[in-house]
Amino acid sequence: MQTDAVKVNLRVDLTGKTALVTGAGSGIGYGVAKVLAENGAQVLVNDISPELAQEAARQIKGRPFPGDITSVDLINQVKETPIDILVNNAGFQHVSPLEEFPPEIFRRLLEVMLVAPFLLCQAVVPGMKKRGFGRIVNIASVHAKIASAYKAGYVSAKHGILGLTRVTALETAGFGITVNAICPGYVDTPLVRNQLKDLAASHNLPPERVLEEIILRPVPQKRLLQPEEVGYLALFLCSAAASSITAQGYTIDGGWVQI
Numbered sequence: 001m002q003t004d005a006v007k008v009n010l011r012v013d014l015t016g017k018t019a020l021v022t023g024a025g026s027g028i029g030y031g032v033a034k035v036l037a038e039n040g041a042q043v044l045v046n047d048i049s050p051e052l053a054q055e056a057a058r059q060i061k062g063r064p065f066p067g068d069i070t071s072v073d074l075i076n077q078v079k080e081t082p083i084d085i086l087v088n089n090a091g092f093q094h095v096s097p098l099e100e101f102p103p104e105i106f107r108r109l110l111e112v113m114l115v116a117p118f119l120l121c122q123a124v125v126p127g128m129k130k131r132g133f134g135r136i137v138n139i140a141s142v143h144a145k146i147a148s149a150y151k152a153g154y155v156s157a158k159h160g161i162l163g164l165t166r167v168t169a170l171e172t173a174g175f176g177i178t179v180n181a182i183c184p185g186y187v188d189t190p191l192v193r194n195q196l197k198d199l200a201a202s203h204n205l206p207p208e209r210v211l212e213e214i215i216l217r218p219v220p221q222k223r224l225l226q227p228e229e230v231g232y233l234a235l236f237l238c239s240a241a242a243s244s245i246t247a248q249g250y251t252i253d254g255g256w257v258q259i
Helices: 027-038 050-060 072-079 103-131 152-175 190-194 196-203 207-215 227-237
Strands: 018-021 042-045 085-088 134-139 177-184 249-252
Touching (some): 027 227, 042 050, 072 103, 152 177, 196 207
Parallel strands (some): 018 042, 177 249
16 A cells, blocks of 8 residues: 655745645645645644644744634634635544434534634635635545445535535635635545544454555555645645636545546
């Protein structure tokens, strides 16, 4: 199984643009933040953990922007900050059979991965309209297009974010703003690694067999994606070359989903 870092020579000049990336302390968010920073953006590194936000910002020469994206205080901070690029990435996972799925965790999944992106879009769109430029990239999932058992909350939230992407794109299309979603398959992140034990229990398998037999079984390339691969797609969507691309959900998953 190939998991080597991806080396890509793709350059986009984002000098003078400010990007807010949520959940950027690790995983996909960090990969996206790193790629945007390498291409000139001033990246605001959001994470619910101040320590992760601080360290990630230090590594990419960005600015820490810690806080809970579901909080009124953080949304108000965003309203007061000129944002040219918004990447809604923050999220978490819970694996459980439907009849055992805790309602409070279901609600929290929707709050973090659907309600908060809605509020963040509301916060940044007025300034984007005024400046005549904006890029919103919602990190969805292949689970915005298909379902997997035992993930009722995550799949519901990701289906919702794809719908939010399309509505926001239609409402902002005449203002120099594009809104798209990226729908990754399994990426080599703590979120994926941390769910192996729960998946093993749900599927009655030893943990060491889950990666090959559950996660990678439907993936033709038989490998996990690297966070930077999602970052490079986000970079393209933020570029002038993608100025006519909006309301789309781009699948990047090694050939798993063909819709």
